[in-house]
Amino acid sequence: MAGKILIVDDEQEVLSMLRRYFLLDGYEVITATGGQEALQKLAGMPDIILLDINMPDIDGLSLCKSIRDFVSCPILFLTANIEDSDKIKGFSVGGDDYIVKPFSIDELGARVSAHLRREKRGKHKSKVFFDNAFAIDYAERAVYFNGEEIPLLKKEFDIIEVLSQNPGQVFDKERLYEAAWGIDGLGNNSVIAEHIRKIRAKFAAAHAKQYIETVWGVGYKWQK
Amino acid sequence: MAGKILIVDDEQEVLSMLRRYFLLDGYEVITATGGQEALQKLAGMPDIILLDINMPDIDGLSLCKSIRDFVSCPILFLTANIEDSDKIKGFSVGGDDYIVKPFSIDELGARVSAHLRREKRGKHKSKVFFDNAFAIDYAERAVYFNGEEIPLLKKEFDIIEVLSQNPGQVFDKERLYEAAWGIDGLGNNSVIAEHIRKIRAKFAAAHAKQYIETVWGVGYKWQK
DNA sequence: GAAGTATGTCACTATTCATTCAAATTCTTA
DNA sequence: TAAGAATTTGAATGAATAGTGACATACTTC
Numbered sequence: 001m002a003g004k005i006l007i008v009d010d011e012q013e014v015l016s017m018l019r020r021y022f023l024l025d026g027y028e029v030i031t032a033t034g035g036q037e038a039l040q041k042l043a044g045m046p047d048i049i050l051l052d053i054n055m056p057d058i059d060g061l062s063l064c065k066s067i068r069d070f071v072s073c074p075i076l077f078l079t080a081n082i083e084d085s086d087k088i089k090g091f092s093v094g095g096d097d098y099i100v101k102p103f104s105i106d107e108l109g110a111r112v113s114a115h116l117r118r119e120k121r122g123k124h125k126s127k128v129f130f131d132n133a134f135a136i137d138y139a140e141r142a143v144y145f146n147g148e149e150i151p152l153l154k155k156e157f158d159i160i161e162v163l164s165q166n167p168g169q170v171f172d173k174e175r176l177y178e179a180a181w182g183i184d185g186l187g188n189n190s191v192i193a194e195h196i197r198k199i200r201a202k203f204a205a206a207h208a209k210q211y212i213e214t215v216w217g218v219g220y221k222w223q224k
Numbered sequence: 225m226a227g228k229i230l231i232v233d234d235e236q237e238v239l240s241m242l243r244r245y246f247l248l249d250g251y252e253v254i255t256a257t258g259g260q261e262a263l264q265k266l267a268g269m270p271d272i273i274l275l276d277i278n279m280p281d282i283d284g285l286s287l288c289k290s291i292r293d294f295v296s297c298p299i300l301f302l303t304a305n306i307e308d309s310d311k312i313k314g315f316s317v318g319g320d321d322y323i324v325k326p327f328s329i330d331e332l333g334a335r336v337s338a339h340l341r342r343e344k345r346g347k348h349k350s351k352v353f354f355d356n357a358f359a360i361d362y363a364e365r366a367v368y369f370n371g372e373e374i375p376l377l378k379k380e381f382d383i384i385e386v387l388s389q390n391p392g393q394v395f396d397k398e399r400l401y402e403a404a405w406g407i408d409g410l411g412n413n414s415v416i417a418e419h420i421r422k423i424r425a426k427f428a429a430a431h432a433k434q435y436i437e438t439v440w441g442v443g444y445k446w447q448k
Numbered sequence: 449g450a451a452g453t454a455t456g457t458c459a460c461t462a463t464t465c466a467t468t469c470a471a472a473t474t475c476t477t478a
Numbered sequence: 479t480a481a482g483a484a485t486t487t488g489a490a491t492g493a494a495t496a497g498t499g500a501c502a503t504a505c506t507t508c
Contacts, residue, residue, distance in 0.1 A: 065237065126393075137392075139392075139393045139394065140392045140393055140394060140445070141394045141439060141442060142392070153440070153494085153495060153496085154439075154440055154441035154442060154495075154496090155441075155495080155496065188497070188498065188499085189454090189455085190455085190456085190457095190497085190498075190499080191496080191497055191498080193454095193455060193456060193457090194456085194457085194458095194496085194497075194498085195496085195497095196455095196456085197455095197456060197457065197458095200456095214454095214455070214456095216454070216455080216504095216505065216506080217453090217454065217455095217505090217506090377483090377484060377485085378484080378485090379484080379485065412486075412487065412488085413465090413466090414466090414467090414486080414487065414488075415485075415486055415487080417465095417466060417467065417468090418467090418468090418485080418486070418487085419485085419486095420467090421466090421467065421468070421469095438465095438466065438467095440464095440465070440466080440494060440495070441464080441465070441466095441494095441495075441496095
């Protein structure tokens, strides 16, 4: 899940266009056609908000101001024209970013994901101990057993990352593939099996506990 | 405590927005709504000052000029429009940076913390030894091996700075670009690769250890 | 405990990504 | 503003890693 995005715009066309785009990118999308509706939809705890400035009931700037105290996620303004950007100047820095229409949808996508990445980075503490001896440092992309690093290749770490961040949760092969490879559509089942095998071999060589457990007929999980 | 920040702006909205943001980031925040008040608040010995240029009583530039002699901390200007930024260039009042509205609040935050980091570095010891022979002096922006300086170009040092200040941490190319270039959005990956190559060539020529390690499929990291 | 299905193993091939070099562009500074 | 320096780009190369398919082994159910 890329994240939950709340899009507020009074134009249905813009709204549905953006919805489609972000859905395809794997976001959960919530929409609102005006300020009032947006206020209600906030209950959904979005990770990021896209806010049109020109709206009939409440304009985006006021809305931003009034929710700022209890909403900490990034807020990106969509401004329809240059005059709006003047407004912003006067009003100044309520939001986290501004994008002037017409914008490239890909640029918008890039900025959204940049903001979410930054957000996530701040919250995430990087080194996690799973027991006295075994730790994973996600920033370093390294796995340690008794202080010794177990060297892993990229995909091996990708898999461990997904599993270990959801201990106990069973990933069937398709989900695991999607999570670690970033794309769905898994052709050959043994791709994953092969990597799992290599991981286990390395863990065994290091005398570390085998955290990856086979759930027969389903997939794999990280032992709690 | 991240530091003490004095924010001077005549617009209450801007002020409260910035206060909230920097409080969340762990700063101690002092605010002033005009030049006169700012002069009094200086007694609080801020570590950094954000100064709006357009203010009714004293404009930011004059204020900066008049306090520069007894205030050594960094001063960042907030300018509402482009003409102001020209003024600043010509004026040369001793400011350390200026940011043109509308700006992304994160960008402002990044610049503030960059200035403070630089400041801190200047006051404390700036030369760090990574082993007996290898040292980096961040204030001088110089790298030494066995007492000999390894001459580096600006961008080369920028990269080394980011990596070496987070040893062990893997930077993917986007993050590295963002950190060293100060902006996100990276089209062509080979910019970084090329600089890394040159750094390595210089290190090799000096017979120094290759501290920059490639993390295949991800990015680079500084060896601990 | 035999049959059937899911997973594990291995050697090999394909692919991806980092590096390199040369050349173009941008930035500095005199 | 021109010369020189620094940075960026693009294409070719090769090494590191990922994927494949055939076979072996293990688990499950009847």
